[in-house]
Amino acid sequence: MSGGEFAFIRSIRDVTPPHPAVIVGPGDDCAVLAGPGRLLVTTDVLTEGVDFILHDCGLRAVGRKAMAVNLSDIAAMGGRPLAAVVGVVFPAGEGGARHELHLGLREVADAFRTPLVGGDTNSWDHGLVVSVTVLGEPIREPVLRSGAKPGDWIFVTGPCGGSILGRHLNPMPRLREVEALVTNFNLRSMIDVSDGLAADLNHILEESACGAVLHADAIPIHPDAIELATRSGRTPLDHALSDGEDFELIFTIDPQMGAKLLAAPPVPVWKIGECVTEAGLWMTVNGQQRPLAATGWEHRM
């Protein structure tokens, strides 16, 4: 539900008049609803030829990814999932194999105790479309993109870059990590890495009206980024900053709390920088500070 360049719904404010049931504004990973309790809701559509090549990855991987990216959005709000529904349009002829999609969806949903409570399916002569909606509840308060403050320390939950080598098809929603983090620490802002570490951090900065300085030698670089750099002509650090679909979490936290977190982290975390008052995204490399482009990952396969 993070939009996309073709989004006609770019933000919650675009599509609905102010409504008492909607208590979170635009640009967040989920809407937060004041219903019978507080509720998170997120939806993502995966489209053949845009988000996956069915022939290469198969139905099961599509099912896994469709469920995982939605669960990741719940994680990014500091939530836990309650239930999922799915809408599917199958290509005609996939007949017997359709169960594979279901297996993939269930594999990930079951791993995070999320009941798949219903769905609707159709069939046509074109490509596969899978639309998943996940409901969740905040573990404590919903963690928004807009809560970062100058001085906050910036963390990421895992090494980034090079997901295109395979991890992008099998993302691991950081739900268990978020449960441990949110239960023990006040996170001020959070987002999951779908567009890229720099691009997604920039979403936080824009929503929070502050800037950030990252430290080049503190960015955790995934082995896939190193592998990819041997062929791409770019550096591993560049891949870690600008590749997408890592689905790690970026979060900010006040320095005192951040020091406590670093002293006894309940899950792996990397401190990668600090928020600053002046707008913009910066990086220190060998003691020198320079501007960092927030150019995100271009969706490609």
Added chain:
Amino acid sequence: MSGGEFAFIRSIRDVTPPHPAVIVGPGDDCAVLAGPGRLLVTTDVLTEGVDFILHDCGLRAVGRKAMAVNLSDIAAMGGRPLAAVVGVVFPAGEGGARHELHLGLREVADAFRTPLVGGDTNSWDHGLVVSVTVLGEPIREPVLRSGAKPGDWIFVTGPCGGSILGRHLNPMPRLREVEALVTNFNLRSMIDVSDGLAADLNHILEESACGAVLHADAIPIHPDAIELATRSGRTPLDHALSDGEDFELIFTIDPQMGAKLLAAPPVPVWKIGECVTEAGLWMTVNGQQRPLAATGWEHRM
């Protein structure tokens, strides 16, 4: 979420292990979740060339229909809507006209005070796919398909048949009617007419393990059914019983309560028959009782 012949998720029991959060079983219009409160959730996918001919009806009508059919499922559970999310895959080239889909969705959502709280869109070289998910809450208890008892009176909220002449593109979810009915009367079972009056009543009978006798001269016949009969070679009654996408509600109620309802109906209702102990669907025509086929409407445009 009423399945469909290509459904790989035919029922909630098919897709999830028994789960404490899911308190309503298969075949209902929505899943009922025990979350922070009790929650209804339903999803329906509309697919170009299957559910609509985009060239004939335009984006706005597709938006209206996609929202309305989901709201109708909330009505059929005795619920009121809380919020909607939408996933869309646009055909490339629809560029400037995309806003029309949004307008159609909003037109119906706004009419029933349902905030459209988010969505995800994509674009490709194939047809239009619109997947809507609506959350709701029960007005009192959720009204299921499985609650009918022998002796119950059977009602419908409006005349049926011939929706193909145009009404099928502009269904009117019976949310206001259901609010009035559920607030004042204990409805025992309910469903909306999507497959056809006989076919959908039959869903209630199967889930409730009873039968029903309808009275031919009590079935409210829509003027469109009469119009269509002049060309189809079938009778207006046949159209009323077997055409689909009327989105009226069929409900059952115990006879005492039914008599009170008939004495002072808060909204228009037609009594069309009674539930009986023996299985099957029957109709009395000129005093004679004969079996009635539950053959539903074949989806066609």
